[in-house]
Amino acid sequence: MAEIMEAHSLTGKKCKSCGFEATDPVVSCTNCGSEEVEVKTFSGKGKVYTYTVVHVGFGHLAPKAPYVLAVVELEEGAKTMSIIEGEYQGKPVTESIAIDMPVLFDRTETSTGFIFKPA
Numbered sequence: 793m794a795e796i797m798e799a800h801s802l803t804g805k806k807c808k809s810c811g812f813e814a815t816d817p818v819v820s821c822t823n824c825g826s827e828e829v830e831v832k833t834f835s836g837k838g839k840v841y842t843y844t845v846v847h848v849g850f851g852h853l854a855p856k857a858p859y860v861l862a863v864v865e866l867e868e869g870a871k872t873m874s875i876i877e878g879e880y881q882g883k884p885v886t887e888s889i890a891i892d893m894p895v896l897f898d899r900t901e902t903s904t905g906f907i908f909k910p911a
């Protein structure tokens with residue numbers, strides 16, 4: 793069984809020049825191009841900005857299907873692509889997912905990316 797590396801804090805970068813924040817592991821700011829970026833740890837709180845329910849996954853994600861692929865807008869304002877897992881209001885998120893649903897960062901899986909759960 794393959795070992796899955798997990799990280800339990802959501803980190804990204806903050807630009808020292810313009811203040812732009814992103815969860816991507818960038819080496820320079822995608823907003824202004826400055827290389828003066830520092831590590832930023834996000835609170836992990838956010839809401840669903842947009843989503844799609846994936847019924848047939850691809851590659852390593854296939855066993856997870858159906859799953860919710862969503863763009864989460866963090867309370868800091870940065871948007872990040874993630875998978876939402878868990879239950880919301882007693883139903884699996886694949887049935888209960890909604891725009892503006894509050895979510896909380898759960899973990900990072902190396903092969904999958906960010907995973908959020910209903911808050």
Ligand SMILES: [Zn+2]
Pocket residue numbers: 807808809810811812821822823824825826
């Ligand atoms: Zn910048």
